Amino acid sequence: MSEDPVREWILSGGKATQITKTSSVGGGCINLATRYDTDAGSFFVKTNRSIGPSMFEAEALGLGAMYETRAIRVPKPFKVGPLPTGGSYIIMEFIQFGNSRGSQSILGRKLAEMHKAGKSEKGFGFDVNNTIGSTPQINTWSLDWIQFYGEHRLGYQLKLALDQYGDSTIYEKGQRLVKSMGPLFENVAIEPCLLHGDLWSGNISSDNNGEPVILDPACYYGHNEAEFGMSWCAGFGGSFYNAYFEVTPKQPGFEKRRDLYMLYHYLNHYNLFGSGYRSSSMSIIDDYLRMLNA
Structure with missing residues (x-):
């Protein structure tokens, strides 16, 4: 293995001299x-000294899948590999961010277009x-969304x-909620x-032209409404939702399911960051x- 595989790829696969x-x-x-x-x-490189390439390989697959929809700007992934000293790296397109998060309505429209294109x-x-x-x-394939969400999202957490x-x-x-949530999906x-999969404010930006950019995904194929599960720390406003639903119309019972999709992320925050998120999770379950x- 090369002593510096990142530098080696940039000077070969990256076509730099x-x-x-x-x-x-x-x-x-x-x-x-x-x-x-x-x-x-320019290239953007992330390295992790303690984790093997599988985490970055998954990120590259997600970025690649979103990039292929041609719907919204994401950094194009180029190369993932192990580091000689242990750990791993990912090389991707460098995007120069603008001064703001860009237009909420453009973000809503482009996100809906990505959801429509990525099947x-x-x-x-x-x-x-x-x-x-x-x-x-856990992203094990399932033909049943309620089963998938109950088992691999809520159940796992x-x-x-x-x-x-x-x-x-x-x-x-x-x-008990997982076993009884079926009626929330009637006529949908x-x-x-x-x-x-992890759309909060830290993963949303804009480029120099003001076009929205999304990054650091946790991609999977799921119900489009699950994308709004981090809305409590994403700052989506009315113009975002209006533009989104112009492209992908709102389904019956959307408001009733909103907290169900937030619950996954509240539980994850409870598991990652401790008891400060327990009461929010518990109150959603009780409701x-x-x-x-x-």
Whole structure:
């Protein structure tokens, strides 16, 4: 293995003849991020010294799937591999961000266009498991959305809370909700569509032209409404939803299902960051159990 596989790829696969500058970029708390400036343009590189290539391979597959829809701007992934000292790297297109998050209405329209363009014939899931934050996200294919969401989204997080905190209350009540949530989906046609999967404000930006850019995905094929599960920390306004629903009309019962999709992310925050998120998770579960007489 090359002593510096990132540099080697940039000077071969990246078609650069020289690297003129490298600079550190804010890349979140999990990975180290670096910008490589070259005579063939700039590249964005994330490295992780402790995790093998599987996490970045999953990210590259998600970015690639979104990129292929040609609906919304995402960084194009180029190369994933292991580092000689342990860990892994991903090289992708460098996008110069603008000064704002861009237009909410353009983001809503382009996101809906991505959902319409990104379809799956395998059902709900993804070709690989990935991560939501640093939590494993299980993407085993299923033809039944309610089963998929109940088992691989809510069920997985509930079991994590039980194992991690011994929280049998949230586990048992949550399982009651999973078993009784079917009526929330009556008269709804659910098609698997490509989701970013972790759409909060930190993963939304805009380029120099003001066009929206989304990054750091946790992609899978699911119900389009699940994309709004992080809306409590994404800042989506009325113009976002109006533009989205012009492209993909709102389905019956949308408002009733909103909190169900937020619950997955509240539970994940509970498992990642502790008890500050327990009461929000619990109140959503209790509200649904009352609504469904479960």
